[in-house]
Amino acid sequence: MAVGKNVLPELQRVPGIKIGTANAGIKQTGRDDIAVVELCAGASCAAVFTQNAFCAAPVLLARKNLQKNPRWLLINSGNANAGTGKQGIQDARSSCAALAEMTGTQPDSVLPFSTGVIGEPLPVEKITTALPKALEKLSDNAWEQAARAIMTTDTFAKGSSRAVSIAGRTVTITGIAKGAGMIQPNMATMLAFLGCDAKIARPLLQQCLEQAVGQSFNRITVDGDTSTNDACVLIASGRSTAPEITGECGLREFAGAVLEVCQDLAEAIIRDGEGATKFIRIIVKQAASEREALQVAKTIAHSPLVKTAFFASDPNWGRILAAVGRAGITGLDIDRIVMYLGDVCIVRNGGRADDYQEADGQRVMDREEISVTVDLGRGGMSGQVLTCDFSYDYVRINAEYRT
Amino acid sequence: MAVGKNVLPELQRVPGIKIGTANAGIKQTGRDDIAVVELCAGASCAAVFTQNAFCAAPVLLARKNLQKNPRWLLINSGNANAGTGKQGIQDARSSCAALAEMTGTQPDSVLPFSTGVIGEPLPVEKITTALPKALEKLSDNAWEQAARAIMTTDTFAKGSSRAVSIAGRTVTITGIAKGAGMIQPNMATMLAFLGCDAKIARPLLQQCLEQAVGQSFNRITVDGDTSTNDACVLIASGRSTAPEITGECGLREFAGAVLEVCQDLAEAIIRDGEGATKFIRIIVKQAASEREALQVAKTIAHSPLVKTAFFASDPNWGRILAAVGRAGITGLDIDRIVMYLGDVCIVRNGGRADDYQEADGQRVMDREEISVTVDLGRGGMSGQVLTCDFSYDYVRINAEYRT
Numbered sequence: 001m002a003v004g005k006n007v008l009p010e011l012q013r014v015p016g017i018k019i020g021t022a023n024a025g026i027k028q029t030g031r032d033d034i035a036v037v038e039l040c041a042g043a044s045c046a047a048v049f050t051q052n053a054f055c056a057a058p059v060l061l062a063r064k065n066l067q068k069n070p071r072w073l074l075i076n077s078g079n080a081n082a083g084t085g086k087q088g089i090q091d092a093r094s095s096c097a098a099l100a101e102m103t104g105t106q107p108d109s110v111l112p113f114s115t116g117v118i119g120e121p122l123p124v125e126k127i128t129t130a131l132p133k134a135l136e137k138l139s140d141n142a143w144e145q146a147a148r149a150i151m152t153t154d155t156f157a158k159g160s161s162r163a164v165s166i167a168g169r170t171v172t173i174t175g176i177a178k179g180a181g182m183i184q185p186n187m188a189t190m191l192a193f194l195g196c197d198a199k200i201a202r203p204l205l206q207q208c209l210e211q212a213v214g215q216s217f218n219r220i221t222v223d224g225d226t227s228t229n230d231a232c233v234l235i236a237s238g239r240s241t242a243p244e245i246t247g248e249c250g251l252r253e254f255a256g257a258v259l260e261v262c263q264d265l266a267e268a269i270i271r272d273g274e275g276a277t278k279f280i281r282i283i284v285k286q287a288a289s290e291r292e293a294l295q296v297a298k299t300i301a302h303s304p305l306v307k308t309a310f311f312a313s314d315p316n317w318g319r320i321l322a323a324v325g326r327a328g329i330t331g332l333d334i335d336r337i338v339m340y341l342g343d344v345c346i347v348r349n350g351g352r353a354d355d356y357q358e359a360d361g362q363r364v365m366d367r368e369e370i371s372v373t374v375d376l377g378r379g380g381m382s383g384q385v386l387t388c389d390f391s392y393d394y395v396r397i398n399a400e401y402r403t
Numbered sequence: 404m405a406v407g408k409n410v411l412p413e414l415q416r417v418p419g420i421k422i423g424t425a426n427a428g429i430k431q432t433g434r435d436d437i438a439v440v441e442l443c444a445g446a447s448c449a450a451v452f453t454q455n456a457f458c459a460a461p462v463l464l465a466r467k468n469l470q471k472n473p474r475w476l477l478i479n480s481g482n483a484n485a486g487t488g489k490q491g492i493q494d495a496r497s498s499c500a501a502l503a504e505m506t507g508t509q510p511d512s513v514l515p516f517s518t519g520v521i522g523e524p525l526p527v528e529k530i531t532t533a534l535p536k537a538l539e540k541l542s543d544n545a546w547e548q549a550a551r552a553i554m555t556t557d558t559f560a561k562g563s564s565r566a567v568s569i570a571g572r573t574v575t576i577t578g579i580a581k582g583a584g585m586i587q588p589n590m591a592t593m594l595a596f597l598g599c600d601a602k603i604a605r606p607l608l609q610q611c612l613e614q615a616v617g618q619s620f621n622r623i624t625v626d627g628d629t630s631t632n633d634a635c636v637l638i639a640s641g642r643s644t645a646p647e648i649t650g651e652c653g654l655r656e657f658a659g660a661v662l663e664v665c666q667d668l669a670e671a672i673i674r675d676g677e678g679a680t681k682f683i684r685i686i687v688k689q690a691a692s693e694r695e696a697l698q699v700a701k702t703i704a705h706s707p708l709v710k711t712a713f714f715a716s717d718p719n720w721g722r723i724l725a726a727v728g729r730a731g732i733t734g735l736d737i738d739r740i741v742m743y744l745g746d747v748c749i750v751r752n753g754g755r756a757d758d759y760q761e762a763d764g765q766r767v768m769d770r771e772e773i774s775v776t777v778d779l780g781r782g783g784m785s786g787q788v789l790t791c792d793f794s795y796d797y798v799r800i801n802a803e804y805r806t
Contacts, residue, residue, distance in 0.1 A: 053735040054728030054753070083724045085754020118721025119755055228725050304707070304793075305801055312802035318486045318521025322631050325457030332456040350457070351488020352522055390707075395795050398708055399715035 002155050002272045003279040003368050003388065011143035012161040012172045016040035016237025017195040019142040021149040024130035026078030026116070026123055032149035034127055036099065036134045037073035037193065043237045045070040046206035047111070048213050050230035057081045057088030057122075058112035059229060061096065071109040073193065073233065074099050074127075077150050077178070081114040081122040082228040091122040098128040102135060115178060115191050115229050116152050143195075147176035150191055153397055154178050154272050160264035164257040166250035169242035171198045175261040177232075179222070179269030192217065192232040192265055197240035198254055204245065208255045209234040216262035219294070220386045221301050222273035234258065270386045275393030278310045281371040285382040292329060293383030296374060299327035300385075307390030310370065315361030317346045324374060336377030342370060405558050405675045406682040406771050406791065414546035415564040415575045419443035419640025420598040422545040424552040427533035429481035429519070429526055435552035437530055439502065439537045440476035440596065446640045448473040449609035450514070451616050453633035460484045460491030460525075461515040462632060464499065474512040476596065476636065477502050477530075480553050480581070484517040484525040485631040494525040501531040505538060518581060518594050518632050519555050546598075550579035553594055556800055557581050557675050563667035567660040569653035572645035574601045578664040580635075582625070582672030595620065595635040595668055600643035601657055607648065611658045612637040619665035622697070623789045624704050625676040637661065673789045678796030681713045684774040688785040695732060696786030699777060702730035703788075710793030713773065718764030720749045727777060739780030745773060 017039060021032040039045060047066050049059050058081050074095055081088050096110035114122065137145075147157035161174040175194035200208075213232055245254050271279055282300050287293035300306055303323040309316040317339065324337065339347035342364035346356050364370060420442060424435040442448060450469050452462050461484050477498055484491050499513035517525065550560035564577040578597035603611075616635055648657050674682055685703050690696035703709055706726040712719040720742065727740065742750035745767035749759050767773060 052725060052728040053730075053732065054724050054737050080721070083721045083750070083754055085752055088754065118719075118725060228721075228728060304797070308798050308801035311798065314802070316521075318483070318631075321457050321486045322455060322521060325455040325631060327456075329456065334457050347486070349488055351486055351491065390798060392795050392798050394707070395711050395714065395793060395798060398711035399717070 003276050004271055006156040006268070006271060008144060008147065008157045008159050009161065011147070011159045011174050011176070012163065013140045014172050014174050014195040014237060015140065015197045016043060016239035017235055018138045018140050019146045020134040020137040020139065021142060021145045022130040022134035022137070024076065024126045026076055026126055032145060033077045034130055034134055035075045035146040035149040036131065036138070037075070037146070038138060039071050039235050040237050040239065043235055044200060044202040044205045045233065045235050046202060046209040047231060047233045048210060050228060052228045052230070054083065054228050056114060056229045057084055057092045058114045059231060060089065061092045062111040062113060062231065065108045065111050068108045070111050071105050072099055072103065073111050073113060075113040075150055075191070076127055077152050078116040079114060079120055079122050080116045080118045080229050083119040084121060087121060091124045094124050095122070095127050099131055102131055111233070113191055113229070113231055115150065118228060143174050143176055146193070150176065150178040152178060153274055156272055158265055158268035158272070160261045162257040162261050164253045166198070166242035166245060166253060169240060171196060171240045171242050171254060173257050173261050175265055177265035177269060179272060191229070192262070194233065194258065194261055195235040195237065197238065198236045198242065199238040199240065199244040200236045200254070204251070205234060205236050208258050211255060212259040212262040215259055216266040219384060220266045220270050221298060222270065222388060267386060270388050273388035274397045275391040275395070276388035277368070277391050278389040279369045280310060280387050280389065281384060282387065283371060283373045283382065283384045284376065285373065286375045286377050286379060287381045287383065288379040290381045290383050293381055294385065296324055296327045296329060296376065297383055297385040299323050300372065300374070301387035304390055310365070310389035311391045313362070313365040315341060315346070315358060315365045317341065317361065320372060321347060329376070333377065338375040338377070340373040341365065342367070406679050407674055409559040409671070409674060411547060411550065411560045411562050412564065414550070414562045414577050414579070415566065416543045417575050417577050417598040417640060418543065418600045419446060419642035420638055421541045421543050422549045423537040423540040423542065424545060424548045425533040425537035425540070427479065427529045429479055429529055435548060436480045437533055437537055438478045438549040438552045439534065439541070440478070440549070441541060442474050442638055443640050443642065446638055447603060447605040447608045448636065448638050449605060449612040450634060450636045451613060453631060455631045455633070457486065457631050459517060459632045460487055460495045461517045462634060463492065464495045465514040465516060465634065468511045468514050471511045473514050474508050475502055475506065476514050476516060478516040478553055478594070479530055480555050481519040482517060482523055482525050483519045483521045483632050486522040487524060490524060494527045497527050498525070498530050502534055505534055514636070516594055516634055518553065521631060546577050546579055549596070553579065553581040555581060556677055559675055561668055561671035561675065563664045565660040565664050567656045569601070569645035569648060569656060572643060574599060574643045574645050574657060576660050576664050578668055580668035580672060582675060594632070595665070597636065597661065597664060598638040598640065600641065601639045601645065602641040602643065602647040603639045603657070607654070608637060608639050611661050614658060615662040615665040618662055619669040622787060623669045623673050624701060625673065625791060670789060673791050676791035677800045678794040678798070679791035680771070680794050681792040682772045683713060683790050683792065684787060685790065686774060686776045686785065686787045687779065688776065689778045689780050689782060690784045690786065691782040693784045693786050696784055697788065699727055699730045699732060699779065700786055700788040702726050703775065704790035707793055713768070713792035714794045716765070716768040718744060718749070718761060718768045720744065720764065723775060724750060732779070736780065741778040741780070743776040744768065745770070
């Protein structure tokens with residue numbers, strides 16, 4: 001049910017970062033559902049987390065341990081360890097402590113991440129029993145296996161790599177992500193893990209990550225529901241022979257490559273949105289502020305009526321217009337609004353464009369990938385959001401998820 | 404596909420208000436799709452309209468003519484005359500002018516209302532051709548016919564009557580409404596028309612209507628989409644033998660009865676929400692303000708994940724909890740939150756209640772009518788929102804609406 005390209009590209013090894021996966025039996029599929037990531041000594045680690053007030057136990061613990069000296073990530077799918085109260089915190093701690101003991105590190109040097117069903121106790125014993133298997137398989141060439149191990153309702157594994165030249169030496173960035181539903185990331189997506197071998201100080205690494213997330217994961221939405229477990233991590237091992245990245249050396253190139261990897265992953269999440277049959281790019285231009293542009297774009301992207309019209313390939317632009325009208329923009333002058341479906345102008349001066357033919361709109365709507373452009377006629381700022389349609393399968397997947 | 408009771412009660416005549424309906428051929432069903440409402444001389448008329456910036460041409464004209472001396476309402480279904488630009492205004496004017504000419508009144512004494520597809524030109528000629536038929540049938544006993552004539556994707560006609568005693572004399576209030584989809588009324592619902600025979604000054608009538616709408620139509624949501632055409636009208640003919648309603652005489656009784664009729668109609672709209680299989684009451688208590696309570700209630704009510712879980716009768720309370728967490732309440736202490744499904748406590752101290760059994764949650768979810776109660780533990784205010792679930796049929800209805 002994914003839209004367009006969904007082939008996992010070759011994921012480049014990142015010197016200094018090793019990954020091992022195993023099947024702990026949390027997911028009922030028999031597939032790997034835990035992954036451990038080892039950071040070499042001296043690696044920097046940056047992360048952003050969900051803004052949901054009900055953030056999950058692993059988010060609370062990972063946020064705290066991020067301030068220490070992270071050496072391991074411990075990731076599981078199949079159970080979110082969210083809405084699990086004090087027991088959830090205890091369970092996350094126990095899992096981290098088990099991994100620390102097996103690897104001779106401190107418990108607070110392990111960052112836990114969980115994704116899956118909310119409200120069920122974390123099966124700690126299953127995880128700790130499977131950890132040795134994952135540790136045995138530690139390898140610098142297991143990004144793809146990790147991309148598969150973190151999937152829940154995802155239909156394909158998501159990853160992206162970039163190489164960037166800094167002072168003539170190569171820095172490699174590889175990232176993986178999982179998405180599918182409960183996707184309106186707020187500061188971070190469901191789960192995304194990026195590694196690179198750059199030498200870069202932690203504050204600068206955090207800054208690069210936050211900027212990239214702001215322009216990628218924070219601009220996508222499947223259903224407007226922000227997860228309790230969203231997290232995005234960027235590790236820099238420092239093992240590249242390139243010089244240290246600073247404000248004066250390579251920052252623009254490095255930040256650009258991080259952004260590209262994040263955008264690839266964010267796009268893949270939308271292509272694999274639950275039940276998605278269309279990949280939709282909503283562009284709002286001529287806004288008074290970027291915030292206003294995004295507010296209008298998200299109102300369109302969240303409208304069930306707009307999303308079902310896309311599912312039906314129905315050029316029902318009146319629903320888009322109604323969404324613009326209820327987006328809460330003060331003093332909106334509807335007579336200045338121009339709207340395009342693909343390259344077809346459908347609305348001008350607050351009404352149907354004189355030269356608009358339904359057949360032209362239909363031609364655009366029949367495509368799998370569709371762009372909507374709204375010119376607000378209020379200023380020079382713009383913003384873009386990626387989303388997908390609302391299909392029978394979205395209802396089926398979410399009605400059947402626990403059964 | 405409606406939930407629970409959907410039998411239209413007997414609608415009481417309202418002295419001073421006459422209604423006629425006809426089939427103008429706008430809807431393809433062959434059923435009546437226009438209604439005219441005659442207000443007797445001296446009647447007062449109050450109204451509230453959509454807050455959607457793209458409000459439809461008839462809303463613009465009705466809002467303006469409301470300030471004059473309204474003698475007629477002209478209502479059509481099947482076409483919203485929204486997103487139709489300057490031509491839309493001209494079309495609304497022409498229809499009103501035709502009715503005014505046939506009845507010997509001023510064009511600005513006619514208030515137009517339209518509901519149906521957005522973005523199509525209003526078929527003015529069909530309307531004017533059918534007007535004489537509607538006028539021929541004018542009667543004070545045609546509220547039910549009008550309730551049917553304003554339906555679009557509604558599956559049953561919605562109406563309610565109340566009689567209230569003022570100084571020993573009876574005042575009768577009758578109302579009708581249509582709903583179904585694009586329902587998150589903001590100041591008013593899709594279309595609702597109430598008539599009564601009270602003697603009451605227009606400002607006081609407007610105040611009664613706004614209060615009632617705030618506690619009824621503004622507390623329901625099907626899909627979070629606010630229509631371009633929402634309007635709610637309350638006519639007072641003054642023909643009752645009861646004394647004039649004032650701050651000193653009968654206001655509390657009258658306002659209470661208006662609210663009851665509005666609540667009946669609002670509830671009927673949710674029972675007939677597009678594709679609805681569940682009627683859901685979301686109650687948020689112990690909030691710091693009513694606004695905060697409603698904000699949390701609406702976030703739950705709009706969550707596609709919550710709505711699909713209800714469709715599946717799945718006590719997936721983690722999704723409700725995740726919605727509370729992303730509702731944007733600053734300083735929310737999740738440890739104080741208590742949540743009930745029906746009378747079953749499911750969440751305490753930010754996690755699953757110790758004594759919660761899934762079978763108990765399942766028993767509540769299997770019902771057609773379900774209440775969710777969230778105690779925020781922040782103060783003494785509360786708020787309630789009515790909503791319905793998200794089913795395959797919501798997608799089908801909205802994917803097929805124009806085809």
